[in-house]
Amino acid sequence: MIEHLDDARAQDDDESFERIKSGNDQVDEILGGGFPGNSINIVMGQPGTGKTILAEQLLFHNATGDRPLLYLTTLSEPLSKVVSYVQRFSFFDPDVLGTEIQYEDLGPSLATGGPAALTAWLGDAIKTRSPKVIIIDSFRAIHDLAISGEDMRRFISDLAGLLSAYNTTTFLLGEYTQGDIERYPEFAVADAIVQLARQPLSTRDERFMRVLKLRGSGYREGQHAFRITREGLQLYPRLVGPREPESYRSSSERVPSGIPGLDAMMGGGLLVGSTTLIAGMTGAGKTTVALQFALEGAGRGERVLYVNFQENPAQIRRAIANLGHDPDSAFKDGFGLLYASPVELQIDSIVVEIFDAIRAGGVRRVVIDAVGDLASAANDPRRLHDYLYSLIQHFAARGVTSVITLEAGEGSFGMGTLSDQRFSYMSDNLIALGWLAAKPDRRTIRVIKARSSDHNRETREFEIGADGARIA
C-alpha cells in the first residue's frame, strides 16, 4: 500500500464534513457550519422572499478563483434582472463576473428541448467548465413544461445522478409551496431544504428562514428571522438555551440590589445569576428600581447592560441624573445602554444583540425594561416566551444577574396577567409594586417569590425621593 492511501483517508475524513459557506455566518450557524458540500440543495419560498439574494451571496463568497460558479436561469427569472439587481449589494464584485461567476440563460434551450436539455447542458458544462457550484433559478418553473409526472421523475433521477457523480454543489431555487414537498420528486433527492418565508406584521413584514431537511448533519430547528440589507441577508438565529449546566444555583453569592432595604427583604440581596421580575402598573416605580439596580452594579465597576424600549438615550441620562448619579460617570463606569425604538423593534434582533453582549463576556448585570414592549412586537407570543426563557437560562449559566420589568394590570400581582403571560414562572424572584388601597399616594412593594431565599412576605411601603427608591 503506498503512502497515498493514508493521505486519501485523511482527505476523506475531511470531505465527509465539507461545507459550502453561504457568505453569511449566521446562516452557516443554523446549518451546522454551512450547506453540505457535493450535495443537492433546495431553497424554496414565494417570490420576494430572498432566495436569489441568498444564492448570489453564496456565489460571490465562493468565488475564490479555483473553479467557476454557474448561475443558470430557466423559464421564470429573466437573466437581465438577476444580474442587474445583484449590483445593489455590497458583496457584488464586477471583477469576478463572466470569469469566476458565469451566468447563463437556459430558458430558450428548455423551451425547445424540454428538461433533458438541462441535463445535457450540465453534462457538457461539468466536462468543460468544472463548476464548483451550480445554481438553477427557477427549478420549479421546469415543472411548467408540459411533461408527464413519470417523465419528470425520470428527468430528476437522471439529473440527480449526474450532479451526484461530480464534485459540485447544486442549489435548486424555486417558488415552491409546502404542498410541493410531497408532490415533486426533487425534494426526495435533495440533501438540504431551506425555506424562506414572509409574514405580514402590522405595518411591516417579518421574514423567516427555516431548515426543513439537512442530511447527515445537525441544524438549528425553527424559524430564524432575517432582514434583507445592502450586505445581503441579516439573519438572527433563534436563541436556544445553553448546553452548560446552571451552575449559579449552587452558588450562594449575592449582589446588592441598589435599593436600600430591599436586600434584607430578599434574604440578603439577589443571588448571582438569578432573574428578578418587577411587575407593576405605570408609575409604580419599575424603571426607577431597575435603573438603581443597574447603577449599583456600574458603581461597583461591573459591566451592565440596560435594555430599554421607551426612553431614548437622552431620557435615560436624565433619569440617571434624577437618581442623583452623574450620567457621564455611570457610562464610564460600565453602564451600557441598548435602546431600540418600539416602532422598529424586532424581537429576534434585540434578543440576539443581548445574547451577543453577554456572550462577549464581562457583563454582570442586565436590565430589560420592559418585557411588555417585546411582547407587543412579537407576532407569536410563544416565540417571545421561548426567547426569554433561553435568555434567562444563558444569564444563569453565565452568572449574569438580571432584572426584567413588566407592566402589570391592577390586581394581577403574581397571578392573573403575570401567570397568563407565563413570565413569572421563568423568574427566580418576583417583586410587585403598587399603592396602598386606602392611601393611593403611598407606594408599596412586596416580594412575592424569592427562590432559594428566606424572604420577607410582607407588603412594605417604599418611597422614591431625590436619591432614588428606598424601603420605608
Added chain:
Amino acid sequence: MKTEAPVAHEGRALILVVERDPHVRALESYFLNEAGFSVEFVGDGEAALERARELHPDIIISEVLVPKIDGLALCRAVRSDAKLRDIVVLIFSILAVESRAKEAGADAFLRKPLAERRLVDTVRELLVLRRVSRPSRETT
C-alpha cells in the same frame, strides 16, 4: 452490462474501470481520455477479472459496489493471482472504506464524487510508483 470497446492508443497507459453508474462512467471516460489514458469499462467484478486477464491493464479503478464480485473481493483476487498481482488497484467508491481497501491490498483509495484533478493526479502518481516498485512490467 455491455462491455465497451477499449480506447487503445499507442503509448497510452491502459486503465480498466469497474463501474456501473452511467454518469460516473461518462465522466471517468471523458477526464481520463483527456488526460491521455486509454480506458476500458466493465460493469461487474467478474467481467473485470476476465478483461484483466485478457488486457493486463496498468491500473484497475473499481467501485466497491459492483455486482458478482465486489470491488474489494476483486482487489484480493488480483493480488492473489500471480499473473495479475503487478496491476495497480485504485478503489474509487461512494463508501468510506479506506481501511478495508488497504486490507484488501489496494494501492490507493479515493472517495466519490469524482473530482477530475484528484483522480487524474492519483492515477499519474500510481503509474510513476508502479514503474519504480514493480519494474517487472514496463508501463507503456
